[in-house]
Amino acid sequence: MAENVSSVKVNWLNTIFLVITPILAVLGLILDWSYFGAPGLLEFVIFILFYYACGLSITVGYHRLFSHRSHEASWPLVLFYSIFGAGAFQNSIIEWCSDHRNHHKSTDSDDDPYSASRGFWYSHMGWILIEQDKFQNDFSNVKDLEQSKIIRWQHRNIFLIGAFSGIIAPALLGYLIGGVSSAIGGLVWGGLVRLVFVHHGTFLINSAAHIWGTQPYSEENSSKDSFWLAFLTFGEGYHNFHHTFQADYRNGHKWYHVDPSKWWIGIFSMLRLKSNLKKTPKHSIEVAKLDMKFKKTANKLSSKNIDVSIFEKQVDNYRKSMRACLFEIHKARKELKEAMKNQSESIREKIVEIKLSYKQIKDELRIMFKEMNQQYRGISV
Ligand SMILES: [Zn+2]
Ligand SMILES: [Zn+2]
Incomplete structure (x- = not known):
């Protein structure tokens, strides 16, 4: 889409939100520090909790589960990703996945909503700041997701759910643990600062992961592998592997690849809350x-x-x-x-056999003691 500058329509809601949140985060940090002192362990824990909850809801939920169907998840996890994914303020599952499926289908072309061929800043956040008519309200590529009641509910109430899980919940958690000062700390660290980190972590996958790194698996598009990005983005930095084998639930396929999203999926698969994990041979x-x-x-x-x-x-x-x-x-x-x-199986059979022998010994012992008692009574009579 080669529109000239004059034909670009600004999406003011997104622009104001993306500009104002980092400013509020910095102001919040300064005010919180000057009124209530340096951040402590509680602020750090709340930041990490919400960073992981919202970040993994995007990388595992929005991306690997909903966009790519790389595995299946039980409804409590779908609900978790819907609630905390909303707190990442990256739009609803339906909108996000529709864009992402277009990205994979037409990578680097005009039909790619965040094509890296249009430069770092466009693919990083520029595409969010403008209205792209051709991608709006066309959810024909996410009909499978619209079948889910939870996902439809999230789409209808996205801002309300996001405000609760991304802003109110970290403040409330702080308040319940340490009162008003910790509520402010929770709001600043678990809400605002965390929001900016998760935002730009995700944005870097659309920009940096299509510009810097290696291409060990394919040169068909601009996607790149980068350990450093993987480290920052719950494993999403192995982006060349992902574009080459997009159905795989892993992005880092070797055991030593830093891919916390893969480990999260693995843990919940062991707990039987996830299944059908797709792996490239x-x-x-x-x-x-x-x-x-x-x-x-x-x-x-x-x-x-x-x-x-x-x-x-x-x-x-x-x-x-x-x-x-x-x-x-x-x-x-x-x-x-x-x-x-x-x-x-044979060990199990062996154990059953041993248990039977043990029972037999106990039965024989009982008989033996009975006999002994009878003899004792006979003698004593
Ligand atoms: Zn993808
Ligand atoms: Zn990509």
């Missing part, structure tokens, strides 16, 4: 990585007019054997798991 990931590495290295050689055709043949063979190897490992692991299951 390892052979697909490794082949994508191999192809990218080969492409980059081959390009370097080609730029020096070195013939790469012999390497192309080699990499074809390696790709085949690599895929076969990883597939075999996958199969063998499954068999091993199965064998372990059988082993534990």
Whole structure:
């Protein structure tokens, strides 16, 4: 959309909100500090609590669960994400996911609502400050989400829910623990400061994660992987992996990748509150990585007019054997798991057998004592 400056319509509500919240946060910090002293442990705890509740509601809830359907979640978690996602003040699930699905469908093009090809500031927050008629109220790509009663309720009451979970709740928590001064501390740290951090953390994924970093999996679009961004944004910084394998519930697929959103999903899956976690098969990931590495290295050689055709043949063979190897490992692991299951089944049977023997011993002991008592009574009679 190549509109000229004069045709740009400003979204005043969003503009005032995004400009005024950092100012209020800084003013709040100064006033809170000067009236009630330096922030203490309580302010820090409230900040972390609401930073995680609202931040994870965006990264796990809005993004990986609702936008990508990378797993399923029970209704208490859907409600949690709806309430605290509203507190992140990034609009309703329906609006956010509609934009995000458009972003993935048309990355970097004019149909991408926050296309990074229009520069850092546009993709960071510029797109929120203007009216984009073509994306407004067209929710045809989120019909699945409109089926949920909780999500429809959140959409209808988004500002009310946001005001409660993002502003009133941190102040109330502070008040209940430490009175009026802590209520102000809670409002400033858990409300305003936290809001600015969560806002710009999310915005950085649309801007920085499409500008700086590496592309180990694909060069099809501008998405990049960055450890530093992942560290700041609950794991969302592995954005090149995410754009390449968007159905995966993980963004950092290796166990050591810093991805708290993945760990959160894993914990709730163990508690049986999440299910059907989608994972890209390892052979697909490794082949994508191999192809990218080969492409980059081959390009370097080609730029020096070195013939790469012999390497192309080699990499074809390696790709085949690599895929076969990883597939075999996958199969063998499954068999091993199965064998372990059988082993534990036999252990369980063994325990039942031992318990039966134990009961038998107790029964025989009872008989023995009865006999002894009878003999004793016989002797004593
Ligand atoms: Zn996504
Ligand atoms: Zn992206």
